[in-house]
Amino acid sequence: xxxxxxxxxxxxxxxxxxxxxxxxAGASLLNWPLTLAELEPYYDKAEDKMGVTGSHGIxxxxxxxxxxxxxxxxxxxxxxxxxxxxMAINSRPRDGRPATIQDGFCIQGIRSNAKWSTLNAExxxxxxxxxxxxxxxxxxxxxxxxxxxxxxxxxxxxxxxxHQRQRAHIVCVAGNSIETARILLNSASSLYPxxxxxxxxxxxxxxxxxxxxxxxxxxxxxxPDVPRKHAGRLNQGxxxx
Numbered sequence: 001x002x003x004x005x006x007x008x009x010x011x012x013x014x015x016x017x018x019x020x021x022x023x024x025a026g027a028s029l030l031n032w033p034l035t036l037a038e039l040e041p042y043y044d045k046a047e048d049k050m051g052v053t054g055s056h057g058i059x060x061x062x063x064x065x066x067x068x069x070x071x072x073x074x075x076x077x078x079x080x081x082x083x084x085x086x087m088a089i090n091s092r093p094r095d096g097r098p099a100t101i102q103d104g105f106c107i108q109g110i111r112s113n114a115k116w117s118t119l120n121a122e123x124x125x126x127x128x129x130x131x132x133x134x135x136x137x138x139x140x141x142x143x144x145x146x147x148x149x150x151x152x153x154x155x156x157x158x159x160x161x162x163h164q165r166q167r168a169h170i171v172c173v174a175g176n177s178i179e180t181a182r183i184l185l186n187s188a189s190s191l192y193p194x195x196x197x198x199x200x201x202x203x204x205x206x207x208x209x210x211x212x213x214x215x216x217x218x219x220x221x222x223x224p225d226v227p228r229k230h231a232g233r234l235n236q237g238x239x240x241x
Contacts, residue, residue, distance in 0.1 A: 002107045005088040005115045007052045009043050012036045028206055050088040050116040051095060059091045060084050064102045088116040095121065138164070143171055143187040143196060177207060 013020050015032040023029070047055040054060045061084040063071070071082040089106065090099045100114035110120050126132035137159035144152050144165075153167040173180050181204035185195040195203055 001109055001117070001119060003115075003117055004106050005117075007047065007050060007086045007088045009086075010036065010039075047086075050121075051090055052086050052088050053084070053091045054086045058094070061087055061089060061091045061100065061102075090114040090116075097121065140175075140183055141186060143173070143183060145187075145189065145191070145196075147191075149191055177209075 012035075015034070015036055018029050018031045021029060044056075046052075051058055063084055067084055074082055090097055092099050095116075097113045097116075097120075101112055104111050106115050110117065113120055123132070123134060127134065135156075135158075138156045140154050140156045141163070143154050146152050151168065151171050153165055154171055155163055155165050158164055173183055175183060184197050184203050187196045188194060192198070194201060197203060
């Protein structure tokens with residue numbers, strides 16, 4: 001719902017964090033166990049699925065007035081390249097969804113249906129098959145298993161706080177870094193006292209992310225009405241400032 005749709009690939013040096021930055025006191029910094037080259041085929045699939053701009057021949061988003069003003073300021077302080085970036089927002093109609101008309105902020109939801117997300121692009125397709133049931137206002141508490149360690153289902157709380165047990169042969173845990181760790185740790189049992197999938201003891205630790213700087217401002221007057229041909233110049237680079 002509130003995802004900004006910014007879809008950047010991790011850079012090659014980030015997979016070698018320990019080699020690049022060395023030992024850092026108080027941190028357990030390690031190199032990734034895989035390389036960018038190994039991940040690239042999956043990046044390709046994801047970008048094509050989501051319609052990420054600037055990839056697979058998909059045009060970058062046109063620059064709006066806000067971005068043009070930002071780019072002008074960035075260039076004044078020394079940035080050489082600016083662009084609207086790799087975004088999972090339709091710059092042209094795609095996959096049955098329209099192109100964005102840039103009528104709001106994506107963190108407020110999906111107004112025009114141009115932004116890709118499971119909410120508006122994938123879940124409706126799944127429901128249309130008749131094989132997907134979505135249960136809103138439910139919160140998964142833990143995963144259960146039998147004596148052999150095989151998953152048997154999940155326990156969730158409904159909107160009234162009542163606990164419901166859903167039997168399952170397969171459970172896909174896809175709750176991002178925070179919720180996935182919570183569910184796995186809360187699923188501790190006598191067989192797995194440290195939580196599921198936590199033989200390393202590292203689940204819920206070593207959280208790492210990219211930080212983002214956001215500036216909100218009110219201007220005395222509207223931005224310049226820049227012709228489309230000038231707006232296109234912003235997209236010549238691939239670096240986001």
